[in-house]
Amino acid sequence: MTIGRPLQHQPEAALKAAIQTFWRYGYYHTSMRDLLDAMALSRSSLYQAFGNKEALFLLALNNYRDELLANLAEKLKASPNAWSFIDQLLTSAADTQSEQASLGCLLFNSATELGGEDSLPAQTARDSVAKVxxxxxxxxxxxxxxxxxxxxxxxxxxxxxxxxxxxGLRLLMKSGASKQEAQQTVGYILRGLA
Amino acid sequence: MTIGRPLQHQPEAALKAAIQTFWRYGYYHTSMRDLLDAMALSRSSLYQAFGNKEALFLLALNNYRDELLANLAEKLKASPNAWSFIDQLLTSAADTQSEQASLGCLLFNSATELGGEDSLPAQTARDSVAKVxxxxxxxxxxxxxxxxxxxxxxxxxxxxxxxxxxxGLRLLMKSGASKQEAQQTVGYILRGLA
DNA sequence: CCATTTTTGAACCAATTGTTCCATAATCAT
DNA sequence: ATGATTATGGAACAATTGGTTCAAAAATGG
Structure with a gap:
């Protein structure tokens, strides 16, 4: 079996916490201190388990994207047809007033923040948007x-x-648009797309 | 007349340089060193002329917004009617491949980066988007x-x-969409709006 | 020459940045 | 129990952060 002292933290849970932190503050504005607090592990544990800040961010980005795509695929499967899936997707995006919704999408946020950088995080962010x-x-x-x-x-x-x-919808929600206004916006989108 | 040694830098030019810098790197990721280099000022000159980083950012944000709105108003005035203005606006936004265009819009970028913060920069960013x-x-x-x-x-x-x-168009250009694709996207928008 | 103001550069500050290292702790295999 | 192996905690790292202060030099007008 495994040799040595067993892990005293759940890597998946820690990763989720890291995702939340990057989501809230962005890549650069998230400090290691923020991550340590959120993930509830010691400095060296983090470095041993995840390498460094950049590697952790890449992991978070990929994990977020995979989960997002899996979620979308699931919803598509549950929809009677593709069009109603699109309708549902936009409508529910405009409807959720949750705290997470007001954070926008980690992928879009990262792509915006990292802009045209040629760093690995920037490339990964753009690539993730492309996958969506x-x-x-x-x-x-x-x-x-x-x-x-x-x-x-x-x-x-x-x-x-x-x-x-x-x-755009995410930015709209972030700017504090009402549900009603967001729903109307969805109307414009669907009309343009159909 | 003015007494004392005259300014050896053009505050407007320095401010433009600051805008460019914030535009490229975002608020948090821009350091004072970046600003000093870009604005070609000494430390104390900057602090004397602009206060501090936050004050400079607010000034940059307001200046950018004012110029943007003035530019929009001018284009509106030059257009035969409101609809053709909208058409032109979107079409030209999708057409310009300039380096600046790939940076997105400072206002939207800032609103995204600063998210739901209750800091003055965040408020100002949201407020500027609202003014547009x-x-x-x-x-x-x-x-x-x-x-x-x-x-x-x-x-x-x-x-x-x-x-x-x-x-959304800005994000699209940033992601590296072709002119052709962007133009088609404009088609969706106009169809939805009309 | 004097008053005024800007510029320069250095020094300093406390805080924070990401990272590394080492002793200690906890487990398994022998 | 001993040794191998891995994780942890915490100190310590060097570098940089934004911000402030200071003294001396420079450039203008009166």
């Missing part, structure tokens, strides 16, 4: 096959519009 | 009077949709 867009590409194609979306439309740009819309 | 939306509100009403936009639509949510769209 790729998922939407698939959804758009399905909706086109059923006829909910004009088949003549380029699915790639439509997918980008959807990513774009999710990003 | 207020400008769009006026534009929408004009377009409704001429009939380019359905008069039954709520101008406030339409204005928010426009702000939202500009924000």
């Amino acid at each position: 867009t790729a998922f939407f590409y698939d959804v758009i194609e399905r909706a086109q096959r059923v006829g909910s979306i004009d088949a003549s439309r380029d699915p790639k740009s439509a997918a980008q519009f959807l990513t774009f819309s999710m990003s | 939306t207020a400008f769009f509100y006026d534009v929408i009403e004009r377009a409704q009077r001429v009939g380019s936009i359905d008069a039954s639509r709520d101008p406030k949510s339409a204005a928010q949709f426009l702000t939202f769209s500009m924000s």
Whole structure:
């Protein structure tokens, strides 16, 4: 079996805490002290378990993205068709007033914060956004096959519009728009997309 | 006349340099060293002329917003009507591949970075975004009077949709979308808005 | 020459940054 | 129990953070 002193923390739980912290403060503005407090482990444990700040951030980003995509796939599967999935997705994004919703999306936030850097975190952030867009590409194609979306439309740009819309919606919620206003905004999006 | 040694730097030029720096790195990730280098000032000159980092950032934010709004107002005035202004605005935003365009908008970036903080910089960032939306509100009403936009639509949510769209477009450009793709995205926006 | 103001550069501050290292602790295998 | 192995706690690290203060030099107007 395993040799040596056993872990006294749950790496997954610690990672979740790290995600929350990066989510709230962004990459640069999150200090190691913040992470240590949130993850509830000692300095050396963190470095031994996760390497360093950058490596931890990359892990957090990938974990967040995987979970997000898994969640989307699940919801798509549960939807009667692709169009209603899109509708539901936007509507619920505009409806949730949770504290998490007001944080925006970690992926979009990171892509915005890290901008055009050529660092690994920046590349990973952009790449993660691209992966979400790729998922939407698939959804758009399905909706086109059923006829909910004009088949003549380029699915790639439509997918980008959807990513774009999710990003904008998050900013809107962050700016403190009301549910009602957000719902109306969803109306504009759906009208543009159909 | 003025007594004493005259200023050896142009405060406006220095402020522009500061804006560029905050634009590129964000508020927190910009250090005083970065600012000193970019503004080509000595430490004490900066503190004497601008106070401190936060004050300088607030000044930069307000200056950027004022210039942005002045620019928008000018373009609106030069447009034959409100609708063509909106069209032009989105189209040109999707067309410019300049380095500045890839930085996004300082206002949106700051609002995203500072999130829900209750600090003065965060408040100012949100407030600046709101001012842009207020400008769009006026534009929408004009377009409704001429009939380019359905008069039954709520101008406030339409204005928010426009702000939202500009924000999303910036993220799209930052992610490296092609001109062609961005232009198609503009098509979705205009279709949703009309 | 004097008063006024800016500039320069250094020094300093306390706090924070991310990181490294070492002794100690806790487990398993022998 | 002993030794190997791994985790932990905490000190210590050097570098940088934003911010302040100081003294001396420089450049203007009166």
